[in-house]
Amino acid sequence: MVVTLDDVAAGSGVSRSTASRALSGDARVKAATRSRVQAVAKDLGYSPNQAARNLASGRTGTVALVVPETNLLENPWVALVITGVCRAARRSGRSVTLWMDALSTERAPEVVRHGGADGLVIMASAFSREWISDVNTTRLPTVLVGEHDELPDAITVGSDNDEGGRLVARHLHELGHRKVAVLAGPQERPDARERLSSFLAEMALLDSPVPHYLVAEGDFSVGSGLSGLTSIIDEQPTAIFAANDLMAAGVLRGLRLAGKSAPNDVSVVGFDNLPIGKDLEPPLTTVNQDPLAMGEEAIRLMDRMIDGEPVESAVIPVKLITRRSTMPINVPLD
Amino acid sequence: MVVTLDDVAAGSGVSRSTASRALSGDARVKAATRSRVQAVAKDLGYSPNQAARNLASGRTGTVALVVPETNLLENPWVALVITGVCRAARRSGRSVTLWMDALSTERAPEVVRHGGADGLVIMASAFSREWISDVNTTRLPTVLVGEHDELPDAITVGSDNDEGGRLVARHLHELGHRKVAVLAGPQERPDARERLSSFLAEMALLDSPVPHYLVAEGDFSVGSGLSGLTSIIDEQPTAIFAANDLMAAGVLRGLRLAGKSAPNDVSVVGFDNLPIGKDLEPPLTTVNQDPLAMGEEAIRLMDRMIDGEPVESAVIPVKLITRRSTMPINVPLD
DNA sequence: TTGAAAGCGCTAACAC
DNA sequence: GTGTTAGCGCTTTCAA
Numbered sequence: 001m002v003v004t005l006d007d008v009a010a011g012s013g014v015s016r017s018t019a020s021r022a023l024s025g026d027a028r029v030k031a032a033t034r035s036r037v038q039a040v041a042k043d044l045g046y047s048p049n050q051a052a053r054n055l056a057s058g059r060t061g062t063v064a065l066v067v068p069e070t071n072l073l074e075n076p077w078v079a080l081v082i083t084g085v086c087r088a089a090r091r092s093g094r095s096v097t098l099w100m101d102a103l104s105t106e107r108a109p110e111v112v113r114h115g116g117a118d119g120l121v122i123m124a125s126a127f128s129r130e131w132i133s134d135v136n137t138t139r140l141p142t143v144l145v146g147e148h149d150e151l152p153d154a155i156t157v158g159s160d161n162d163e164g165g166r167l168v169a170r171h172l173h174e175l176g177h178r179k180v181a182v183l184a185g186p187q188e189r190p191d192a193r194e195r196l197s198s199f200l201a202e203m204a205l206l207d208s209p210v211p212h213y214l215v216a217e218g219d220f221s222v223g224s225g226l227s228g229l230t231s232i233i234d235e236q237p238t239a240i241f242a243a244n245d246l247m248a249a250g251v252l253r254g255l256r257l258a259g260k261s262a263p264n265d266v267s268v269v270g271f272d273n274l275p276i277g278k279d280l281e282p283p284l285t286t287v288n289q290d291p292l293a294m295g296e297e298a299i300r301l302m303d304r305m306i307d308g309e310p311v312e313s314a315v316i317p318v319k320l321i322t323r324r325s326t327m328p329i330n331v332p333l334d
Numbered sequence: 335m336v337v338t339l340d341d342v343a344a345g346s347g348v349s350r351s352t353a354s355r356a357l358s359g360d361a362r363v364k365a366a367t368r369s370r371v372q373a374v375a376k377d378l379g380y381s382p383n384q385a386a387r388n389l390a391s392g393r394t395g396t397v398a399l400v401v402p403e404t405n406l407l408e409n410p411w412v413a414l415v416i417t418g419v420c421r422a423a424r425r426s427g428r429s430v431t432l433w434m435d436a437l438s439t440e441r442a443p444e445v446v447r448h449g450g451a452d453g454l455v456i457m458a459s460a461f462s463r464e465w466i467s468d469v470n471t472t473r474l475p476t477v478l479v480g481e482h483d484e485l486p487d488a489i490t491v492g493s494d495n496d497e498g499g500r501l502v503a504r505h506l507h508e509l510g511h512r513k514v515a516v517l518a519g520p521q522e523r524p525d526a527r528e529r530l531s532s533f534l535a536e537m538a539l540l541d542s543p544v545p546h547y548l549v550a551e552g553d554f555s556v557g558s559g560l561s562g563l564t565s566i567i568d569e570q571p572t573a574i575f576a577a578n579d580l581m582a583a584g585v586l587r588g589l590r591l592a593g594k595s596a597p598n599d600v601s602v603v604g605f606d607n608l609p610i611g612k613d614l615e616p617p618l619t620t621v622n623q624d625p626l627a628m629g630e631e632a633i634r635l636m637d638r639m640i641d642g643e644p645v646e647s648a649v650i651p652v653k654l655i656t657r658r659s660t661m662p663i664n665v666p667l668d
Numbered sequence: 669t670t671g672a673a674a675g676c677g678c679t680a681a682c683a684c
Numbered sequence: 685g686t687g688t689t690a691g692c693g694c695t696t697t698c699a700a
Contacts, residue, residue, distance in 0.1 A: 004693060004694085005693065005694065005695095006693080006694095014670075014671085015670065015671045015672075016671085016672095016693095016694080016695095017670075017671060017672080017673095017695080017696080018669085018670055018671075020694070020695060020696085021669095021670090021695090021696095024695085028669060028670085029669070029670080030669060030670090033669080033670085048693085048694075049389070049692085049693050049694070050388075050394075050450055051385050051388035051389040051394065051692080051693080051694090052389050052676090052692065052693030052694040052695090053693080053694055053695075054384075054385035054388070054389075054676090054694090055383070055385040055386050055388075055389045055676050055677065055678085055692085055693080055694070055695090056675085056676055056693075056694040056695040056696075057676085057694080057695055057696085058676070058695090060384075060385065062431075065432070069417055069420070069421070076410065076413075079410075079413055082432070082434070083403055083434060086403070086432060086433075086434035087403070087434070090434075095431050095433075095450070096431065096432045096434075097396075097429050097430065097431055097432070098399070098416070098420060098430045098431070098432040099420075099429070100416070100417060100420035100421070100424075100430075116384055116429070222613070249613060253613070276610055276613070279556070279583060279587070279610070279614075280613075281590075281615050338677060338678085339677065339678060339679095340677080340678095348686075348687085349686065349687045349688075350677095350678080350679095350687090350688095351679080351680080351686070351687065351688080351689095352685080352686055352687075354678070354679060354680090355679095355685090355686085358679090362685060362686085363685065363686080364685060364686090367685080367686085382677085382678075383676085383677050383678070385676080385677080385678090386676070386677030386678040386679085386692090387677080387678055387679075388678090388692090389676085389677080389678070389679090389692045389693070389694085390677075390678040390679040390680075390691085390692055391678080391679055391680085391692085392679090392692075669700105670699105670700085671698105671699085671700080672697105672698090672699080672700095673696100673697095673698090673699105674695105674696090674697085674698100675694105675695095675696095675697105676693105676694090676695085676696105677692105678691105678692090679690105679691095679692085680689100680690090680691095680692105681688105681689090681690085681691105682687105682688085682689085682690100683686105683687085683688075683689095684685100684686085684687075684688095
């Protein structure tokens with residue numbers, strides 16, 4: 001509505017095309033011309049009309065970030081991924097459209113399909129079945145944060161859940177625990193399955209296979225940690241591995257309600273390393289994921305895909321964070 | 335690149351304009367025509383090119399949501415506001431560009447100024463001084479979530495901090511507390527000032543004025559709750575009002591470190607009603623804000639502003655949530 | 669190294 | 685109720 005490229009061109013005595021090139025850093029314009037145009041542009045307070053630019057170039061400079069609403073509300077982990085995505089997007093000159101939707105199929109795919117964004121970054125757990133076909137028809141570059149069963153060939157950025165599960169097994173084993181219970185995540189999720197299977201595999205390797213009756217399944221919520229606990233506590237395990245921190249928090253609360261406490265009665269390990277882990281009582285031993293790095297990696301891959309370069313899924317390393325919720329067996333504290 | 339409006343028009347035997355009107359729900363097209371066009375569009379898999387639409391209409395259908403990165407990381411409260419904004423935006427057919435930036439002045443205002451969005455929703459605490467001039471030059475409709483000193487005339491959506499502070503005062507007074515300490519928020523923030531002044535005013539009304547040496551200032555972080563506690567605990571207050579939940583969490587931790595506990599030794603009240611409050615030990619008495627409602631209200635105001643209607647700042651009610659971190663004085667528990 | 673010209677796909681007066 | 689006609693502001697061949 002205000003200052004257009006034509007104004008800048010006229011003001012600097014060049015054609016519109018040259019002005020355009022100068023401002024977008026085209027190598028072909030003479031340095032003197034470029035700086036003159038830039039000066040005029042700044043002088044006039046010119047800023048490009050994004051819509052026109054998008055229309056002419058066929059690109060939007062935008063990535064759509066699809067997040068399940070429930071997750072952002074309950075799970076700080078998602079906030080970190082978002083942060084990473086925003087940071088990286090900004091660095092590569094993109095803007096981020098936040099799509100906190102994902103559950104109603106209607107609008108999102110449509111808007112996204114055309115003109116909304118150059119690419120899609122999706123929190124895998126946001127995926128309903130319906131979405132999948134849409135993502136497939138959409139020929140947009142897509143990166144999944146976390147794996148998803150329905151899209152096995154997708155480009156993903158994941159944590160090393162396999163290594164994570166094994167780290168926990170080794171840690172508990174080293175502390176002397178031989179009767180260890182697992183509160184697994186929802187087994188329809190690949191990450192939850194991997195944490196469980198790797199943990200069980202490693203325990204078996206360590207000659208301490210975990211019997212069936214010491215395995216329960218939750219849904220990654222605090223509440224399911226609490227209720228899941230009741231189904232295994234009677235077996236008197238000396239340690240419990242909860243497949244995420246929220247369930248671990250539920251376990252700790254449940255133990256308190258049952259008049260027991262960690263780590264004296266039972267050692268407890270989580271997974272995620274959410275910020276709240278430090279503030280639990282006792283502070284939680286857990287597996288650190290790096291959601292910030294995952295978000296950044298997602299954008300890195302996305303940039304590549306948009307430029308038509310070949311890319312491969314990425315796995316971000318994890319590490320064990322030892323805090324006070326685990327302790328060696330046979331060495332009562334206090 | 336693929337199916338355009340012209341294709342739809344041709345396919346349904348109408349002009350492009352009619353097709354356009356039919357698809358955008360213009361009341362002037364005959365119902366029969368509309369449904370025919372819509373059918374063809376669906377059939378062809380048409381979806382509108384957003385950029386072209388924006389360019390032609392001069393609107394983007396987008397609001398930019400500006401959030402300080404640190405807040406999203408540390409403060410779940412912000413996640414709730416974002417959720418509210420996204421929900422409401424979706425309902426009114428807008429998309430949300432997340433601007434997790436705000437600290438570097440450079441790019442944000444420029445991109446936002448032209449073509450990026452129809453309006454700005456800003457978390458007030460994101461505001462650096464530099465931003466302010468930019469927001470003023472930008473003639474974009476702007477809604478602040480929370481007040482900001484530098485923009486006293488802005489349209490804002492705030493919580494009723496005044497009422498909140500008074501609710502806390504009355505609650506503690508009713509429980510019999512007469513020696514109450516305050517851990518205030520950073521006094522450069524209007525909300526922090528209001529919570530403090532209203533609390534002090536109400537205590538004075540109740541004939542229990544709070545002396546200077548029982549007032550400390552923190553920065554709304556857990557750490558500052560912990561350190562702030564040390565400066566008041568020697569005075570042996572029977573209750574502490576921390577001006578947000580994060581500081582209250584710090585206070586609880588500090589009390590434990592000092593070998594004391596809430597509520598037996600000291601009652602503790604927070605402000606915000608963050609989800610973690612329930613999981614603290616003991617569960618935290620606090621003032622509930624409704625960030626979800628704030629986010630939604632922000633979009634409601636924004637829609638109005640974009641349509642050129644007059645709007646006024648909104649204040650969202652608060653209420654006291656009583657949990658176990660406060661108890662009557664003189665009645666030892668356990 | 670620069671300019672001229674042709675759209676990108678759509679909306680919105682303005683006629684009919 | 686529907687068609688005609690201009691652009692929206694920019695990028696991008698294609699020539700020069």
